[in-house]
Amino acid sequence: MLLIIGLCLTILVLGTAGAGWWFYQHLNGNINSVALDGKGGSEKADAFGRTPINILVMGSDGRTSKADCKLGGGCSRTGVQTGNGNADVQMVVHISADRSNATIMSIPRDTMVNVPACKDSESGESTPGYYGQINSALQYGPACQVATIHQLTGIPIDHFVKLDFSGVVKMSDAVGGVSVCVSDNVYDTYSHLKLSKGTHTLKGQAALEFVRSRHGFGDGSDLGRTVSQHIFLSAMIRKFKSAGTLTDPTAVYDLADAATKALTVDDGLGSVKKLISLADDVNKVPTKRMTFTTMQTAPDPTNSNRVVVGSGAKDLFSSIVDDQSLTTGSGKKSAAAGAKPSASAVPASQVAVTVENGTTITGRASEVASALTQQGFSSATTTANAPSPATTTTLTYGSGQKGAAQTAAKALGLSASHLEQGSGTGLTLVIGADWTSGSTYPGGASSHAPADTKAAVSNAHAQTADQAKTCAKVSPYKTVELNGVPMTPAQAYAAATGKKDSDA
Structure with missing residues (x-):
């Protein structure tokens, strides 16, 4: 140089x-x-x-x-x-x-x-x-x-x-x-x-x-x-x-x-x-x-x-x-290298998502959860079946966790319309009937989460x-x-x- x-x-x-x-x-x-x-x-x-x-x-x-x-x-x-x-x-x-x-x-x-x-x-x-x-x-x-x-x-x-x-x-x-x-x-x-x-x-x-x-x-x-x-x-x-x-x-x-x-x-x-x-x-x-x-x-x-x-x-x-x-x-x-990441740029390594399958297709939750961890999301990311079938995919986040939800949404190609603030804690992604295959939401433009510059x-x-x-x-x-x-x-x-x- x-x-x-x-x-x-x-x-x-x-x-x-x-x-x-x-x-x-x-x-x-x-x-x-x-x-x-x-x-x-x-x-x-x-x-x-x-x-x-x-x-x-x-x-x-x-x-x-x-x-x-x-x-x-x-x-x-x-x-x-x-x-x-x-x-x-x-x-x-x-x-x-x-x-x-x-x-x-x-x-x-x-x-x-x-x-x-x-x-x-x-x-x-x-x-x-x-x-x-x-x-x-x-x-x-x-x-x-x-x-x-x-x-x-x-x-x-x-x-x-x-x-x-x-x-x-x-x-x-x-x-x-x-x-x-x-x-x-x-x-x-x-x-x-x-x-x-x-x-x-x-x-x-x-x-x-x-x-x-x-x-x-x-x-x-x-x-x-x-x-x-x-x-x-x-x-x-x-x-x-x-x-x-x-x-x-x-x-x-x-x-x-x-x-x-x-x-x-x-x-x-x-x-x-x-x-x-x-x-x-x-x-x-x-x-x-x-x-x-x-x-x-x-x-x-x-x-x-x-x-x-x-x-x-x-x-x-x-x-x-x-x-x-x-x-x-x-x-x-x-700021990311010297302080806590801002709400709009939470590193993927700090984000864990509970991925729930709301479709009738076996393995959907595992497929999406695996894609997240491969992109550097926390190993605490887990899978489950949704309590009931879901028509629409939603990503629900707890108080103070909007930044983490935005990081996950960006990685998955989800628009802001799929994000909802809930009364609980953590992030829960429910995969609906509008997303039956792949690890990126149909029509969405995925982008992997920003690097953790502090790390x-x-x-x-x-x-x-x-x-x-x-x-x-x-x-x-x-x-x-x-x-x-x-x-x-x-x-x-x-x-x-x-x-x-x-x-x-």
Whole structure:
């Protein structure tokens, strides 16, 4: 996403005569594109004909150049490597249909998922599908990584952007460094990041060490790393949008050149013109309405070093699919994310319905109740036979439960004329003779209930890109080793007196 925002700056150059046209052609020659082949699904337009944009941003651990080998290490025995590597960074970037807000969701690399059957169109490498670590899908091409995440989340992925180690260095250098804060002294002996407590401006290799550090922050795992990456990316977004960067022609040239050389994109973004169009859309979103989140996870019961999709993740996925903002116009958390849902938007997970069969057709109540639970309605939804045959379908609700009734009615395609307030409690749907088949009322237009945005941001480490004072939390645990001795990152910093700080 940051690379795409950065490309927006090239508009300043491309609008000039002579050099602008030469530079346009130069940038087009930099871009490497790969076919997506429709593996990410497709978006649906809203009532005004506008469509959201979903981009999968991947950071590859591939050492496919001498520069990557030098920066990433691991080439002493293999030399420069071939193939795509693993997707060590995976972020789904969602830009709303009206371009007013964005959600950036990181997916931890250690997540275990079902990878679908895939074939890399460039290398011919293929798989019949398997259960494994999510980042490994990139070995079968970027389109396979897209297909895997689409299958996991249900989110249509329109585009992808892939970046390698050298790309991070080029981008951070091009903007003159990125300012980040750490909560304590930190030395990650694995990524080699070494910084004193406080604020630092990171360039080049120091920037790469920061975004790669998984033992220095949080709990010392990939989950902690995603939060520190969000802090870094938020700072880079603010730098991109700063007046100094926008008005410096040299910075614009360097940034655009670095961005296009570092990218592999899908063929839908395979030209400067297409990237600029996308960048223009992205740049409309204010930083206070860009929400960074991390997919909720739970420990893998069969492997303590891996995770699986956790509670709340489905709500986060649904909020993106449904194009629901996680912030308000002021940039604060949405009312649904920070307070009890309003009467007109009660999440399906909080709604239980007693479904009664008022027809002579066996199984009608079970059919409709099953459809509700499949849409995320409460597992407390039950079935029964109506006390007497019913001609007309009705949904009766108790005092204060009109919002819940509206959620159920929307899911079932029932108009307001079918809703009645009763004297009891809870919701009771009586299926009448006017609805003899299917799980949607005849002639009705069903729509699944809105996602629970409070659950969507719960334990998702949500923060907006304008939160400049957030520091990366250094791990308090013994997550690193120095000379074979387990230490906390702060202890390692104190002990490593002979090693210079990364920003020295």
